[in-house]
Amino acid sequence: MAETRDVVIFDTTLRDGEQAPGFSMRVDEKIRMARELERLGVDIIEAGFPIASEADAEAVRLVATEVRRPVIAGLSRCATADIDCAGIALKPAARPRIHTFIATSDLHLERKLRITREACVEAAVDAVRRARQYTDDVQFSAEDATRSEADFLCLVVERVIDAGATTVNLPDTVGYSTPDEIEAFFRAIIERVPNAHRALFSTHCHDDLGLAVANSLAAVRAGVSQIECTINGIGERAGNASLEEIVMVSRVRPDRAAFRTRIDTREIYAASQLLQAVTGEPVQANKAIVGRNAFAHEAGIHQDGVLKDRRTYEIMRPEDVGVPRMTLVLGKHSGRHAVQRRCEELGFQLTRFEVDRVYRQMIALADRTKSVSDADLAAIVSVVRQDVPALRPGTLLAKARPGPRIVRVPRRDAPAAPELGYGHGV
Numbered sequence: 363m364a365e366t367r368d369v370v371i372f373d374t375t376l377r378d379g380e381q382a383p384g385f386s387m388r389v390d391e392k393i394r395m396a397r398e399l400e401r402l403g404v405d406i407i408e409a410g411f412p413i414a415s416e417a418d419a420e421a422v423r424l425v426a427t428e429v430r431r432p433v434i435a436g437l438s439r440c441a442t443a444d445i446d447c448a449g450i451a452l453k454p455a456a457r458p459r460i461h462t463f464i465a466t467s468d469l470h471l472e473r474k475l476r477i478t479r480e481a482c483v484e485a486a487v488d489a490v491r492r493a494r495q496y497t498d499d500v501q502f503s504a505e506d507a508t509r510s511e512a513d514f515l516c517l518v519v520e521r522v523i524d525a526g527a528t529t530v531n532l533p534d535t536v537g538y539s540t541p542d543e544i545e546a547f548f549r550a551i552i553e554r555v556p557n558a559h560r561a562l563f564s565t566h567c568h569d570d571l572g573l574a575v576a577n578s579l580a581a582v583r584a585g586v587s588q589i590e591c592t593i594n595g596i597g598e599r600a601g602n603a604s605l606e607e608i609v610m611v612s613r614v615r616p617d618r619a620a621f622r623t624r625i626d627t628r629e630i631y632a633a634s635q636l637l638q639a640v641t642g643e644p645v646q647a648n649k650a651i652v653g654r655n656a657f658a659h660e661a662g663i664h665q666d667g668v669l670k671d672r673r674t675y676e677i678m679r680p681e682d683v684g685v686p687r688m689t690l691v692l693g694k695h696s697g698r699h700a701v702q703r704r705c706e707e708l709g710f711q712l713t714r715f716e717v718d719r720v721y722r723q724m725i726a727l728a729d730r731t732k733s734v735s736d737a738d739l740a741a742i743v744s745v746v747r748q749d750v751p752a753l754r755p756g757t758l759l760a761k762a763r764p765g766p767r768i769v770r771v772p773r774r775d776a777p778a779a780p781e782l783g784y785g786h787g788v
């Protein structure tokens with residue numbers, strides 16, 4: 363088994379994440395998020411891009427003032443005004459980092475920046491030197507690094523390290539690389555740059571092909587010791603590598619991903635929920651680790667297995683990532699065992715006969731609705747216990763637990779809930 367290394371988590375939820383359409387945050391929201399990131403245990407919080415706007419500069423300044431344990435980073439282009447703005451915003455920080463970047467691919471140099479390679483090297487070196495006047499902790503990023511010509515990229519990296527960069531980040535800016543490629547890429551750069559040992563290397567992968575997490579893990583295999591990522595994987599276009607996925611791979615599969623982070627995984631769910639609340643952007647139901655179905659089991663065979671031994675269908679415990687409890691979603695694929703367990707959790711001890719009848723009625727309801735809520739189940743139990751022969755369409759029920767309520771069973775020819783209100787939204 364490979365030796366376990368420590369890897370630094372650089373969280374860019376408040377910068378790369380925040381700059382994606384629909385994800386902008388107010389200053390007070392950024393501060394709440396930054397406090398949560400501190401509880402989560404990230405090593406570095408990239409709080410914003412101070413030159414971008416007054417609000418961004420203010421957010422960086424306030425995060426730097428109020429959040430004291432992690433390093434606080436501010437982004438800047440390789441331009442004097444940007445660096446000065448970042449340096450000023452970061453002044454209150456206990457541990458400030460200036461993160462300066464310039465593109466190094468010929469495509470970006472020729473078509474976007476319209477500068478020569480020589481001008482690029484000069485700007486990069488000048489920026490790093492200027493940033494060092496504000497702090498000893500300077501990160502340089504070669505934007506579009508993975509599409510840059512290797513010899514030129516090696517030259518830039520060598521020169522910025524000489525100029526005082528302490529971290530060198532080589533982003534897969536457009537999410538174009540594959541894991542085998544990224545691994546070979548980092549191995550080559552680290553081996554070829556003569557002063558590589560004087561800096562820490564970092565990976566920053568975008569998810570355009572859905573490979574950001576796999577690429578980040580591949581970079582670590584090649585010797586990288588900082589991973590840039592975001593909560594819920596938010597970020598430009600398809601997003602960045604998702605923090606929760608990277609961290610949980612290292613926890614669940616230390617045999618294949620031999621690195622350690624300082625993340626308190628029990629805070630993952632809270633961080634994800636807060637971000638969703640602040641941005642108003644929910645994650646998809648099946649999102650790994652934090653999606654609402656990530657620990658939900660509906661299929662009867664799965665529910666039965668999990669109830670007997672959760673390891674049959676769960677590779678991590680929900681409580682380890684802060685998810686309150688295992689969710690057994692009752693639906694048309696559920697089995698008797700799950701129905702019985704949920705009834706017990708709701709306080710109903712059923713006979714085998716009752717379980718059977720409740721189960722049948724639950725399935726009949728689930729055929730019409732996506733899932734069956736606790737209130738629905740309680741209503742069904744009530745019906746069964748009142749010995750109503752069968753729950754026929756149109757039957758009106760009363761006094762279901764918990765709390766009195768009226769429930770109408772949908773008619774076969776009627777539209778599905780919620781119009782009929784069979785427990786949904788109660």
Ligand code: KIV
Nearest residue numbers: 463503505506533535
């Ligand atoms: O994707 C990217 O290249 C970036 C840099 C600014 C680090 O976000």
Ligand code: ZN
Nearest residue numbers: 378535566598
């Ligand atoms: Zn990015």
